[in-house]
Amino acid sequence: GAVVSQHPSWVICKSGTSVKIECRSLDFQATTMFWYRQFPKQSLMLMATSNEGSKATYEQGVEKDKFLINHASLTLSTLTVTSAHPEDSSFYICSARKFPSGPTYEQYFGPGTRLTVT
Amino acid sequence: TQLLEQSPQFLSIQEGENLTVYCNSSSVFSSLQWYRQEPGEGPVLLVTVVTGGEVKKLKRLTFQFGDARKDSSLHITAAQPGDTGLYLCAGLWASGGSYIPTFGRGTSLIVHP
Secondary structure (H helix, E strand, C coil): CEEEEEECEEECCCCCCCEEEEEEECCCCEEEEEEEEECCCCEEEEEEEECCCCCEEEECCCCCCEEEEEEEEEEEEEEEECCHHHHHHHHEEEECCCCCCCCCCCEEECEEEEEEEC | CCCCEEECCEEEEEECCCEEEEEEECCCCEEEEEEEECCCCCCEEEEEEECCCCCCCCEEEEEEECCCCCCEEEEEEECCCCCEEEEEEEEEEEEEEEEEECCCCEEEEECHH
């Protein structure tokens, strides 16, 4: 199996507060995890690539000081949205790549976290 | 950043019809994956294609990888309402030893009973 969990599944927070989202690979080790953002009826937008034990690599246009990513273990990565604003409201999805991943480099997705900032 | 074009963006069809979704790039893929996503959930991996010319079948879904590994298609035969969802292709290219997936824009499929 390749099960990835996310917590919480949904969260409502007030503007200016910070929110932490956890992504866990439950039955495999993941040296690489990806964080995506998705707007309704649109595709996934890669925000950052998280490698265990090292700093995350952010995509162009993604504020690293606003979206803090920590990948402290082979089964856990966290995304913290700092000083959240209503425009940060979105569906955040993580994925994890097995180690070793083999030639297909498949990734397995979590169920997503719906963030609403009021 | 590699570009991955996926078409069509939207499809609304009647139950029993056939459909094809396309995914194209100007660069050669290392591999390509197809996902299906339902509202409020994460994408679920359907298939990975690696070899040029490869054809894989998953019940009524047929996945094809172009000979040159620059394009792929997903064909659904006799679509059912349960096939409704967002279909995503994701291409991987070897870039400096890392394999960062790039997603197409997605195809939103609605199958009417």
